[in-house]
Amino acid sequence: MIAVIDYRVGNLGSVRRAIERLGFPCKVTGETDEILSAERVIFPGVGAAGKAMEFLKETGLDEAVRESLRREKPILGICLGAQVILERSEENGTPCLGLIKGKAVRFPKPLYGAAEGLLKVPHIGWNGVIPRRRHPVLEGIRAADEFYFVHSYYPLPEEEDVIALTDYGVRFPSVIGCRNLIAVQFHPEKSGTAGLRLLRNFCMWDGRYVE
Numbered sequence: 001m002i003a004v005i006d007y008r009v010g011n012l013g014s015v016r017r018a019i020e021r022l023g024f025p026c027k028v029t030g031e032t033d034e035i036l037s038a039e040r041v042i043f044p045g046v047g048a049a050g051k052a053m054e055f056l057k058e059t060g061l062d063e064a065v066r067e068s069l070r071r072e073k074p075i076l077g078i079c080l081g082a083q084v085i086l087e088r089s090e091e092n093g094t095p096c097l098g099l100i101k102g103k104a105v106r107f108p109k110p111l112y113g114a115a116e117g118l119l120k121v122p123h124i125g126w127n128g129v130i131p132r133r134r135h136p137v138l139e140g141i142r143a144a145d146e147f148y149f150v151h152s153y154y155p156l157p158e159e160e161d162v163i164a165l166t167d168y169g170v171r172f173p174s175v176i177g178c179r180n181l182i183a184v185q186f187h188p189e190k191s192g193t194a195g196l197r198l199l200r201n202f203c204m205w206d207g208r209y210v211e
Contacts, residue, residue, distance in 0.1 A: 001025045001026070001027060001037075001038050001039060002019055002024055002025065002026045002027070002038060002039065002040050002041070002042060002203065003026075003027060003029050003034055003035045003038035003040075003041050003042070004016055004019070004026060004027065004028045004029070004042045004044060005029070005030070005035060005041065005042065005043050005044070005061060005064075005065070006028050006029055006030040007030065007045065007052060007055050007056055007059070007061055008055055009044070009045035009046055009047045009051075009052050009055075009080055011044055011045070011046050011078075011079070011187065011189065011190075012028045012044060013028070014187075014189045014190060015028075015042060015044050015078065015189045016028050017189075018188070018189040018195070018196060018199055019042070019199060019203065021196070022196060022199060022200050022203060024203045030059060030061065032059075032060055032061065032063070032064040035061070035064045035065075035068060036064060036067060036068065036071070038068075038073070039073065039074075040073055040074040040075070040076075040202070040203070040205075040207075041065070041068045041073055041074070041075045041076070042075075042076045042078065042081075042202075043065060043075060043076065043077045043078065043081035043085070043183075044077075044078040044079065044080075044081050044189075045078065045079055045080030045081045045084070046079055046080055046150070047080060048091060048092070049080065049083055049084055049089035049091045049092070049094040049096065049104065049153070050089075050091060050092040050094045052080055052084055053084060053094055053095070053096060053097075056084075056097075062097060065085075065097060065099070066097065066099065069099055069179075069180065069181055072179070072180045072207050073180060073207065074180050074182075074202065074205050074206065074207040075180060075181045075182070076137070076182055076183065076184070076199075076202045077181070077182070077183030077184070078183070078184060078187060078188065078189070079150070079151060079184075079185060079186070079187055081183060082155050082176060082183035082184055082185045083096070083104035083153055083154075083155055083185075084096040084097055084104075085097050085099040085100050085155075085181065085183055086098070086099075086100055086101070086102045086103050086104055086155055086156075086157060087100075087101060087102060087103060088103045088104075089103060089104035089153060090103060090104060090105050090106055090153065091104065091106070091153055099181060100155075100157050100158075100161050100176060100177070100178060100181070100183075101157060101158050101161070102155065102156050102157030102158055102161070102176075103156055104153045104154065104155055104156065105153060105154065105156050106121075106152055106153050107121045107123065107152060107153075107154070107168075107169065107170070107172075108169070108170065109121065111168075111169035111170070112169055113168070113169050119168065119169045121152050122150060122151055122152040123149050123150070123151055123152070123168045124149065124150050125148070125149060126146040126147065126148055126149070127146055127147065127149055127166050127167070127168060127174075127186075128143065128144070128145065128146050128147075128166065129141070129145075129147065129164040129165065129166050129174050129175060129186075130164055130165045130166065130167070130171075131163065131164045131175075132162050132163060132164055132165060133163055135163050135175070135177070135182065135209060136201060136205050136208075136209065137182050137198060137201045137202050137205055138163070138164065138175065138198065138201070139201050140197050140201070141194060141197065141198060142194075145194035146191070146194065147174075147184070147186035147187070147188065147191040147194060147195060148186055148187050148190045148191045148195070149166070149168075149174075149185065149186045149187070150187065151185060154172040154173065154174070154185055155172075155173050155176050155183070155185060156172070156173060157173060157176045160178075161176050161177060161178050162175075162176055163175040163176055163177055163182065166185070166186075172185075173185070174186060177209070178209075179207075179209060180207035180208070180209070182202070182209075184198070
């Protein structure tokens with residue numbers, strides 16, 4: 001069973017429906033025992049890092065995520081879930097989970113694109129990813145594939161944990177991870193065929209990653 005962690009940060013239903021469409025058993029849950037008994041874990045989210053971390057600590061879900069990492073369960077972070085796995089976020093100076101070294105940072109103001117001129121923040125829309133290294137969860141993703149983004153902050157881990165990049169005024173890490181943890185800044189559950197391919201890869205991934 002795949003546990004989708006419910007920490008009151010939205011988009012849970014769309015993640016569950018996408019996984020079930022692929023034919024994998026899935027449950028949205030905020031119960032630590034169900035998360036720890038699951039074969040793999042999806043850590044989604046939209047919204048503010050501060051409120052998310054407050055709820056995670058109050059409910060003990062922060063420790064459930066850490067324990068899942070220690071038990072080497074495959075873990076997928078999505079959007080906010082790709083930011084709060086870091087040590088801290090610039091959003092209200094929030095201390096985060098510290099699963100990966102680094103921080104979440106805000107797009108600079110003003111933000112300009114080479115051809116587009118002044119760009120809007122939050123970044124909302126479709127963009128591609130540029131792989132820096134191979135990863136089983138990105139298997140079959142093509143250069144022409146695009147994913148749906150909605151965010152004002154992005155993850156900035158150490159170089160060794162950057163798996164893919166995206167251009168939006170700046171070139172930022174859009175896929176990060178280490179060991180049995182991978183996280184994407186975009187929403188694969190809202191990204192059509194390419195997003196479903198990535199989710200299928202995750203659902204079949206054994207958690208091992210050797211570059």
